[in-house]
Amino acid sequence: MKKYCFFIVMLWLSQTIVAQAIKGKIIDKNNNPVEFANVVELSLPDSTFVNGAVTNKEGIFSIT
Secondary structure, three states: OHHHHHHHHHHHHHHHHHOOOEEEEOEOOOOOEOOOOEEEEEEOOOOEEEEEEEOOOOOEEEEO
16 A cells, blocks of 8 residues: 555656646736737747647736
């Protein structure tokens, strides 16, 4: 039973360490939130699309 619990805890920890998020807020030059803007994550050196998100009404986005 002890080994089983240890395995579950280690599996959970490995998932939380790997799962990272990029969060932010997009604002314009007047500090107003930019609604429904596309935010993309690109890889270097060839700018291949990796992931993307759309901002909400407050200009907030999250890419996991």
